[in-house]
Amino acid sequence: MSGLGATFNPISFAEGRFRRAYMGTWTKPLSKIGQWCVVKKSKETFTWKEKDWDTTKAVQEEAQTFADEFNNHFRTNYPIRFTEVNVLQVTSVPNLKDAPKLNEYVVTEDYIDGEFKKWCNNYGYVSEEAKTTAPSMPAFMHWSWYHTNGQMMIADLQGAKLTNSYLLTDPVILSDDDQFGCTDTGVEGMLMFFRTHKCNKFCSSLPAPTISDFIGIIPPFTLSMCSVAMPSVTNCTAYQQELKLTRPVKNAVLRTFRNVAARIQH
Structure with a gap:
């Protein structure tokens, strides 16, 4: 062929x-x-x-x-x-x-000549290795979110660790207006990432939203549905049609993201 x-x-x-x-x-x-x-x-x-x-x-x-x-x-x-x-x-x-x-x-x-691994997906999954020996992977997601004032995030990080670099393929961009195709899980994907993310040496100085920032913004039942959905897309890519948040809730989450991303860290 x-x-x-x-x-x-x-x-x-x-x-x-x-x-x-x-x-x-x-x-x-x-x-x-x-x-x-x-x-x-x-x-x-x-x-x-x-x-x-x-x-x-x-x-x-x-x-x-x-x-x-x-x-x-x-x-x-x-x-x-x-x-x-x-x-x-x-x-x-x-x-x-x-x-x-x-x-x-x-x-x-x-071709990526190395041991292929998936460190993070586009709906909150972060591998144990990414948390321990590849901390730049989740940090890159966090940094990209901060760098765009809470409006975008580079996700679905997969590839191999080579001799002197990480070589990745098939990334996903999460955006505030879901403009990057069927795998752009938008603010919901960003929210699910921050539900499990623990800052490391790369991103500890960056602002990050916590669950307390969303009290009164996300209905508890909606958040529960998101939590139930997470295991079904663990270690694979989620699709827009699998999302749970309504547009008004997404808009409220995005406003919170922008406010948090604008915080000055001391």
């Missing part, structure tokens, strides 16, 4: 809730010929227009911009990087179930 710029195995080697992944090799550019790559397609739909991947590309590029600023600010020994997304069209394909179709558009990126 091939596309314009890569050849790949039509049998997937991994999948999440949203995409399937196929192992491949680059056929161009010249600097990458023969190197491993990963081809990904949507599980639920066929992608016949290149622009349908625009949100995916924009999220990855925006996440890298945030990561650059985070790395420069904290000067960590292991800076955070994200893979670059390329959109390719499939030019040849066998007739196999679950394989990309002829002329379908897929995304392709460099």
Whole structure:
């Protein structure tokens, strides 16, 4: 199976809730010929227009911009990087179930050569390793929230720890207006993160909302429904259609976020 710029195995080697992944090799550019790559397609739909991947590309590029600023600010020994997304069209394909179709558009990126791990998702899950030996992962989420005055957060942090950096893929951006596609769980995803987050050496100086900030804002029954939903998306990506907060409650939570993010830390 091939596309314009890569050849790949039509049998997937991994999948999440949203995409399937196929192992491949680059056929161009010249600097990458023969190197491993990963081809990904949507599980639920066929992608016949290149622009349908625009949100995916924009999220990855925006996440890298945030990561650059985070790395420069904290000067960590292991800076955070994200893979670059390329959109390719499939030019040849066998007739196999679950394989990309002829002329379908897929995304392709460099293969991450390391032990793949999911440190955080987009609905409050933070792995034990992220809490102990990879503290920059939840700190990056917290910092991105603070950096945007409580209006955005980089989430769904997954990838590998390499010799001198973290290399991540498939991030999610949570936004105050749910503009970044079906995995943008918005202020509800941010709220669920802060329900479990414990600040570490990177983010201890940053403002953070606590449950007391939401007394009288979130109905107890609604918060209970969110808590029940958390285990169902542990270690995987949540979707917008699974959210529980009503728009008026989300707006109230966002106002609280902005007030908290504006606090001066002493």
